[in-house]
Amino acid sequence: MNIAFLLFPNLTQLDLAGPAQVLSRLGGARLDLVWKTLDPVPTDAGFSILPTATFADVPAADILCVPGGLGINSVIADADALGWVRRVGEGAQWVTSVCTGSLILGAAGLLKGYRAGCHWGQIEQLRLFGAEPVSERTVVDRNRVTGGGVTAGIDFALHLTAMLRGEDHARLVQLSLEYDPQPPFASGSPAQADPATVDAYRRRVAKLVPNRDAELKALAERLGF
Template identity: 35%
Template sequence: MRTIGAVIFEGFEMLDYFGPLEMFAMHRDQFKIIAVGEAAKPVTSSGGPAVVPDATFADGDRYDVLLVPGGKGVRAEIENAAMLEWLRAASAGAEVVTSVCTGSALLARAGLLNGHAATTNKLAFDWVREVSQTDAVDWRRSARWVKDGKFYTSSGVSAGTDVSLQVIADLLGEEAAQGAAFWAEYEANRDADNDPFALEE
């Protein structure tokens, strides 16, 4: 059984978070999902509903898979030293590190994407490149998601559900990914290089 550390912060985007987790939850015998927050108090999403963390940064737990959503709250979190430090520490022991939407800005700001290819929300693409404060990331504008080593970064919002299916395929096999999508009645975009929402540079 693999543990998924799904980080939450004030203003996280709901579909960035719950879309991928729904896919992982289709294989409850393979994945244990843990919501991780900076503190043991409810965290309000961008849409309003709050989530209570199962664990905190201070617990120092190891996770096999990390999920880092985006959302409006990223704009504050990129200046949050505790968040960046936790991402560095948690990523070191993780088998897979996944970001959705502008969550890749947090990984990049933490220095974790240096030397890697990555993508992000296309409407926020230039902003993410700017706030990452590094030229060491190969940002891919047209990608739906990018897999580079253990790092999986996706485009905006619904793309997180697509990249989670790729993670499932890589960890459990293609049949498991197809099964999760079928059970959820979700028609996935499985073409990593084709984001229909990509904008001209």
């Protein structure tokens, strides 16, 4: 089984690393981190990740997985990157994403008429691409499997593992990773966090990526949605 992860500048590395760690334990699977070149790709955590393959090296995959991050608009505006996502997604057995990676899938035309998840801060933007937003950690609609924000990538990958290898195997992977989350604060969603924390998050994002949503809307219109 060939699994292709899109790797792109300014992605959230845990969107990729979390599910990659889980899916690497499927058994009989090859994982590739794919970008235009094999040069190091900077993440939003301040360090870079090395691609294992280029777009030309991976024309198809059994599973396509697209992470999210602050760099998604640049990917959507990049004809080569979006074209690769579209081509691989059209032929993949499973089309998947984590966090705002679902917006890239949507821009590639792969989520029209599908239910999909996304990070809470941008989930409504899925409507720009004809998808139905669903606020759940993992959303399954036919062969589309989309995760919520960042840490939901682990949940998403365990769900996908269970669908591919059975629940017993998924339980074994979960145990091997000691995935037994006990967060120290009830602040992991806007429903739990206090309003001041939610406002602080929104201000931080607005400073890091000004006009992010307006730019995404313009990109959707340019792509014909």
